[in-house]
Amino acid sequence: MSRRNLTLSQAQELARQAGINPNDPDQIARVARARGVSEEQIQEWLIDLRLNNRGDTSGTGLEDLSGNLTSSDDIILSASTDQDSVPNTTTSKDTSGLEYFGYNIFSDTPDPFKPRTVGPVGDGYVVGPEDQLRLTVWGATEFQYELQVDVEGRILIPNIGMVTVAGQRLSNLRESLKVRLGKSYSGLLKDPPTIFIDLTVTRLRPIQLFVLGEVKNPGGYSFTHNSTIFNVLYGVGGPKISGSLRDVRIIREGKQVASIDLYELLLNGTDNQNIPLLNNDRIFIPPRESTVSVQGQIRRPAIYEMKPDEGLSQLIEFAGGVKSEAYGDRFQISRVIPIEQREDPSFARQIIDYPLKEVLSGEREVKLFDQDKVRMFKISEVSDDYVQIAGLVNQPGIYELSEKIRTIRDLILAADSLRDDAFLGRAILTRTNDDSTTTVFSVDLQAIIENEGSSQNITLQKRDQLQVFRNTVELIDQRYVNITGEVSKPGRYKYSENMSLEDLILKAGGFTEAAYIGDAEITRTEKTTSKNMLTSKLTHELTSDSEKKDDFYSVEHFWPILDNAKTFDLQHRDQVYIRRNPRFNEQRFISIEGEVEFAGTYTILSENERLSTVIERAGGLTREAYAAGARLFRGDREVIINLRELLQGDRTQExxxxxxxxxWVPQIPNTVLVTGNVALDGFIKFKPDERLTYYLDQAGGMQQDSYKYVQLTQANGAIYQVRRKGWFKQNPKVEDGARINVIYELPEPESEKQSAGEILQKSVATLTSALTIIILAERAFN
Known part of the structure; x- marks a missing residue:
């Protein structure tokens, strides 16, 4: 059992071989600790073991407020006969077979949602009693201590003494310990330091929470400070079916501080309402207030909890929307009649029909009440007392065959009449007979519109379908206008007779904030006065007040602009362009991170804002900053800068x-990286004024097959090729944080190697040329 990274099943097998009960967490933990297994590994085993042994009697059950507080790791969901308290597939349904939405997610506790007693914490974490800290020191002196914070908020550091740490943020505590230990280890405070320190939290203190109300296991529990409301509810088995998922309350010091709607998590996957929990907080689940069911042609039939201000539109959204086969003209609500309104005590419900299309379009909102039952019908479930009209009418669709709709003319008028581009010469009426065969009639719409008593105005029957065609002879088909520029939905739109610029702007969703509201430019295809002109350009004033033409667009300008736009009539193929206001600029941002006083994102204040002013706005560099290593990234490229010389007054570096x-401004690295084709690849301690060869020697020198150039990357990202052979070989100074890369040179193929004679011949020629140059130079000077 001393092996690391064992799974629970492997650990149980080893325990069985050792004669230990593999299902007893106490025995496994005791033996594992004796054999050196880490506490973190043991805790993982115990969590998995206790979840596997649900209902076991080995001391892992829940305890309520009358006993000691339990840990979140000790919470076990034991079997229960209370049907209302166990949200599973059987108990979370009503008599109609619909499931109560959201409760079955708490029927099991997935591992990712279990609160952990170990894990990383941020620098803002406030240290307190019962926390366990790990102090690590390395460099010239090295040691590591595991330190427990006692009930008085102190730790005992060997050879240092007692130090009070409670109430301090982790980042501040690191700095104070650095100063405290610096009295004994001076290398911590040197510049640059020779000893380094780190402090982390290895085990978190628990907080005590009370879970009350409509939950399976109300009581007091102990969780880690980083637990969320969802961790807690998962840990205790979640709310009962009778409990609310829309109003989970956090009570702190006798006052309600938050009401959390779990539907945000269940439906959208977001937990923006998540509130940090504090010691002695009360989590209260009140009874569910209003319950509405929806079934039929809906994507997620279920029983939902509704708030008082939510209606049918919200219910449809919860249920994922209606299916494509839903009947649009009618849906039904079965509603409980209030006791005081019941004329006959034996009839407690009423049936109410509403038009679904009006709800989906937003024209109508239907208020819901507790115990409402909503049913969405399928097309085949509704009566066949309908007729249908399609094609070139303003409101095509299905209509009820009634006293108001008896003839073809009635149906056309019910569909808000024919469109302008409808063909009046002929339409097709298709009739479905009782034996499912069809009969087709050709009718003259012109005669029907002009004379209601015309023989062409046929009396309709159930399931008749009228098709009205487009007039592609008398009218230009697919007439359009275009709008581009600063509107919400630029593009091509259908043109209709008497269409104005106002109509087009409304279709395009109005203006963006960057729109120039002075005027609009329109280009029009028409007969021009010059053969060289292709189109005519028109300008229409949108803002009458000359002083407001350059204003940034806002809602207060909207209606005056539309009043002016209404006076301009558009024509087929007009192109409308809403220009951008040249004075409008969205705020632009830069980010600065690393060793500055106030890292973060900053707005660019002017067109020519300088790097030095950004550093100044960020509070300047910290004491640990390494200005020479500062980097500036622009998109996917790096801009080479020299921040150190800039801050020293060299404005040419601006x-x-x-x-x-x-x-990015890094910390002082105090190292140089030597890599590539060297004997020892790694970091070398930086020494001021040392040159390239010093670091190559420290790395054991270059190998024989190294290239003639060495690549030197200075801390600011500037890259140089340093020649290492010949008369012009170089040996530059190396900056702190630089990188030296010795490049490996591939050997020449055997066929390309030169013979000794060829090498000698080329060497003699080179030497002769050099001597000739020297002789000529001497003669010139003499």
């Missing part, structure tokens, strides 16, 4: 920042 720039 640069204008641009939107999207990111600046």
């Amino acid at each position: 640069i204008f920042v641009k939107s999207g720039d990111s600046i």
